[in-house]
Amino acid sequence: MQRTFPTTDIYAITDNNLSLGRSLEHVVSALLRAGVRIVQYREKDKDAGIMLEECRLLRRLTQEAGACFIVNDHVDIALLVDADGVHVGQEDLPVAAVRSLVGAERIIGVSTHGPNQLAQAIAQGANYVGVGPVFATNTKKNVCAPVGLDYVRHAAKHSSIPFVAIGGIKEHNVASVVAAGATCCCLVSELVGADTIEEKVAHVRATMAQADK
Structure with missing residues (x-):
């Protein structure tokens, strides 16, 4: 079955x-009820066995909701749970190596921090890229300096594959990211840390739609 990166x-x-x-079940179930159609599992400080069980749970939840499920870094776990794809960073396995493991049908996403990395990811056969960090962020360790909105504008103009703007994006600044050309934005703490996840997703979505007019 061919997996495709959703238009969302x-x-x-x-x-x-x-x-x-x-x-995790509470948070992801709320996201899916709110209409989120792509969920990435990214938990850096857990044992492999726990991550496997959690990914099995998320695979079931996302399948039931008709959503796309991506596993961060762990190609082995992505395969074991039949995830739709895997996301890797610049310090992880190269796209060609990941492709040899996951096959042609699964999605591969790559984090990029500048035009050269974007061009390389496209040339290597990535299905989508992360573009960022747009703003300063504390949700990921050892993150590089913010790349700003200029890189978002570059990706909007030059990327031949879908891209996701990521890094420090919140409800209060997401409009500027959309105005720079992003059609898909990743929010972490703003969503999973919201008091009412469904309401936060609705507010962010409304802000994005307004900025796109």
Whole structure:
């Protein structure tokens, strides 16, 4: 079965440390009820066995909701749970190596921080790229300096594959990211750390739609 990157406005990433003590199932179920159609599992500080079980849960939830499920970094776990794809960073396995493991049908996303990395990811056969960090962010360790809106504008003009703007994006600044040309934005703490996740998704979506007019 060919997996495709969905045409959607919000890309959600899990983070247990920012979820206000709520379970992964609670958070992701709320995101899916709110209409989020792509969820990435990114938990850096858990044992492999726990990550496998959590990804099995998320695979079931996303399948039931008709949503796309991406696993960060762990190609082995992505394959074991039949995820739709895997996302890798600049320090992880290269796209060609990942493709040899996951096959032609699965989605590969790559984090990029500038035009040269964008061009390289496209040339290597990535299905989508992350563009960022747009703003300063504390949700990921060892993150590079913010790349700003200029790189978003560059990606909007030059990327031949879908891109996701990521890094420090909140309800209060997402309009500027959309105005720079992003059609899909990733929010982490703003969503998983919201008191009412469904309401936050609705507010962010409305702000994005207004900025796109």
